[in-house]
Amino acid sequence: MSESNQISADLDKRIDLDKVLQQVRVFAPATVANMICGFDILGFAVEAPGDEVTMRRVAQPGVRIVSIKGDDGRLPLDAAQNTVSACALQILSDLGLTEEFGVEIELVKHMPIGSGLGSSSASTVAGVFAINALLGSPLSKDELLPYCIAGEKLACGHGHADNVAPALMGGITLIRSYDPLDIISLPVPEGLCAGIVFPHVDVPTRDARQLIKERVLLKDAVVQWGNVAGLIAGLYRNDFELIGRSMQDVLIEPVRSILIPQFAEMKQIALENGALSFGISGSGPSVVAITRDQDQAATITRKIQEHLNQLEIDCNTYVSNVNQQGPRILD
Amino acid sequence: MSESNQISADLDKRIDLDKVLQQVRVFAPATVANMICGFDILGFAVEAPGDEVTMRRVAQPGVRIVSIKGDDGRLPLDAAQNTVSACALQILSDLGLTEEFGVEIELVKHMPIGSGLGSSSASTVAGVFAINALLGSPLSKDELLPYCIAGEKLACGHGHADNVAPALMGGITLIRSYDPLDIISLPVPEGLCAGIVFPHVDVPTRDARQLIKERVLLKDAVVQWGNVAGLIAGLYRNDFELIGRSMQDVLIEPVRSILIPQFAEMKQIALENGALSFGISGSGPSVVAITRDQDQAATITRKIQEHLNQLEIDCNTYVSNVNQQGPRILD
Numbered sequence: 107m108s109e110s111n112q113i114s115a116d117l118d119k120r121i122d123l124d125k126v127l128q129q130v131r132v133f134a135p136a137t138v139a140n141m142i143c144g145f146d147i148l149g150f151a152v153e154a155p156g157d158e159v160t161m162r163r164v165a166q167p168g169v170r171i172v173s174i175k176g177d178d179g180r181l182p183l184d185a186a187q188n189t190v191s192a193c194a195l196q197i198l199s200d201l202g203l204t205e206e207f208g209v210e211i212e213l214v215k216h217m218p219i220g221s222g223l224g225s226s227s228a229s230t231v232a233g234v235f236a237i238n239a240l241l242g243s244p245l246s247k248d249e250l251l252p253y254c255i256a257g258e259k260l261a262c263g264h265g266h267a268d269n270v271a272p273a274l275m276g277g278i279t280l281i282r283s284y285d286p287l288d289i290i291s292l293p294v295p296e297g298l299c300a301g302i303v304f305p306h307v308d309v310p311t312r313d314a315r316q317l318i319k320e321r322v323l324l325k326d327a328v329v330q331w332g333n334v335a336g337l338i339a340g341l342y343r344n345d346f347e348l349i350g351r352s353m354q355d356v357l358i359e360p361v362r363s364i365l366i367p368q369f370a371e372m373k374q375i376a377l378e379n380g381a382l383s384f385g386i387s388g389s390g391p392s393v394v395a396i397t398r399d400q401d402q403a404a405t406i407t408r409k410i411q412e413h414l415n416q417l418e419i420d421c422n423t424y425v426s427n428v429n430q431q432g433p434r435i436l437d
Numbered sequence: 438m439s440e441s442n443q444i445s446a447d448l449d450k451r452i453d454l455d456k457v458l459q460q461v462r463v464f465a466p467a468t469v470a471n472m473i474c475g476f477d478i479l480g481f482a483v484e485a486p487g488d489e490v491t492m493r494r495v496a497q498p499g500v501r502i503v504s505i506k507g508d509d510g511r512l513p514l515d516a517a518q519n520t521v522s523a524c525a526l527q528i529l530s531d532l533g534l535t536e537e538f539g540v541e542i543e544l545v546k547h548m549p550i551g552s553g554l555g556s557s558s559a560s561t562v563a564g565v566f567a568i569n570a571l572l573g574s575p576l577s578k579d580e581l582l583p584y585c586i587a588g589e590k591l592a593c594g595h596g597h598a599d600n601v602a603p604a605l606m607g608g609i610t611l612i613r614s615y616d617p618l619d620i621i622s623l624p625v626p627e628g629l630c631a632g633i634v635f636p637h638v639d640v641p642t643r644d645a646r647q648l649i650k651e652r653v654l655l656k657d658a659v660v661q662w663g664n665v666a667g668l669i670a671g672l673y674r675n676d677f678e679l680i681g682r683s684m685q686d687v688l689i690e691p692v693r694s695i696l697i698p699q700f701a702e703m704k705q706i707a708l709e710n711g712a713l714s715f716g717i718s719g720s721g722p723s724v725v726a727i728t729r730d731q732d733q734a735a736t737i738t739r740k741i742q743e744h745l746n747q748l749e750i751d752c753n754t755y756v757s758n759v760n761q762q763g764p765r766i767l768d
């Protein structure tokens with residue numbers, strides 16, 4: 107881990123050895139970062155896909171990854187390099203347990219890497235939640251979040267929170283500020299649904315970020331924060347129309363969408379079929395249609411899939427309401 | 438007027454001659470545009486100061502300004518050039534009443550011009566509200582707003598709505614979008630108060646705008662829209678702490694505050710005395726402390742006034758809760 111996280115001095119007192127589990131299996135969800143208009147500050151969690159982490163207490167001290175499934179061999183098995191094990195190591199270190207506590211980790215990725223759906227965040231959050239659960243949950247979610255952000259930095263090269271915050275907290279989250287970290291949970295209008303399409307084209311997060319210019323026109327920024335404000339108001343007012351007309355991105359989408367084949371055509375299909383809004387999920391290439399209900403999202407993802415398949419572009423599709431829980435213990 | 442406003446074709450049918458008044462006197466309030474973090478999109482109305490417009494129906498067709506008080510001779514008496522009369526002319530023209538309806542106007546300015554408190558907007562809104570009231574109120578506030586924006590453009594050279602929208606609508610308003618115009622009324626937390634200081638230094642709106650750079654750093658814009666989002670959430674949550682820490686301006690204040698003598702010292706006085714936030718009102722030189730109650734705002738404005746007076750800088754001070762009504766008929 108590149109950053110140590112200071113936790114309060116009384117923490118070791120919170121560890122109740124009676125509550126330490128032998129094994130825990132945790133699911134953490136994929137996330138849609140940015141929510142189209144809120145670059146780097148907004149995100150929401152979905153029900154599926156997501157990643158699974160199993161942690162098992164063993165006699166030999168230290169943290170070891172024993173298996174990773176579903177990554178096509180792309181993720182490091184080195185405990186210091188993999189975000190899941192590195193976060194566990196850091197937490198054990200901060201708790202003063204490095205010398206005495208041993209953990210074996212199995213990671214099962216159910217979602218594609220580099221999809222724009224917070225793949226590394228899902229693994230990180232599952233891992234952080236799992237080690238905490240194994241220890242009897244001594245840390246609150248607020249206390250776990252800095253570990254997740256440090257894990258994200260290790261995995262992606264930047265410590266953004268717009269995937270890890272919603273993956274950990276569940277629901278729709280606002281990162282009001284990074285320094286100091288200030289996370290606000292926003293209300294989730296009933297029925298609000300995401301229809302997600304992940305086209306099988308490669309757009310690494312780093313490349314997608316490098317496309318974005320360092321400076322933007324102030325007049326475009328004004329449009330963007332008007333839309334951010336409208337989206338927040340729309341969520342509190344339960345106003346789907348306002349949510350829809352606010353979820354427009356005049357700054358990032360015009361640049362990043364160039365990397366996504368058929369973006370304009372997919373957007374047209376979504377809007378013609380009743381989507382409140384359509385845009386890029388995170389840094390792409392996944393795209394997301396925001397709808398009032400699951401039926402609408404299912405229709406849109408099916409029609410986009412048919413369109414892409416005609417052009418011989420494979421894709422995954424997902425339909426999900428907002429996941430209000432975040433990570434959960436499977437067994 | 439530089440722009441004609443299309444109103445719906447059935448409008449002439451709405452004029453009920455029995456409801457046409459002989460005379461009306463209207464007050465419209467000053468406004469705090471930007472609300473520190475929301476450049477060009479947010480604003481709120483205050484109880485005082487504000488401007489008064491009296492409109493009197495006369496036999497001779499046309500619109501005439503018969504007197505302006507409190508402007509030190511700075512405002513035009515030419516009916517086509519003064520925003521109050523120009524808006525009245527435009528509304529009468531759109532209603533097809535130019536040939537038959539005569540109006541005399543008296544304008545009393547109770548607030549300084551070029552103060553950053555929406556002086557021209559207060560006059561414009563008072564005038565637009567007055568001509569509508571004189572005609573028996575055929576137009577809704579939503580229909581009146583485009584006239585106010587056109588009047589603001591005539592008076593200031595730009596058609597921003599962050600003063601006229603709150604002056605007309607009352608309360609706290611979000612201009613989500615200018616094209617199409619999309620105004621959202623935001624909740625007003627009970628007690629929220631403004632302590633305003635107008636130091637007697639000259640900062641014309643046009644100069645204050647020209648200081649602002651055309652391009653801004655994206656990373657600063659992200660901070661700004663995080664704060665905008667936090668402020669909107671804070672208003673809905675009735676969360677004064679969140680409101681306070683969100684009302685920070687990293688983009689405009691660093692540039693515009695250079696034009697305002699003693700800005701840093703005034704900010705320090707405000708924050709040391711419990712202000713939730715402190716910043717520039719509109720384009721300045723007025724400054725505003727946002728507080729939880731009137732007592733706090735009164736203390737802060739008094740202390741700032743004492744500080745400025747020691748330096749032989751005169752100022753006006755105002756303490757006001759958010760004005761939820763907007764313009765009102767005095768008699």
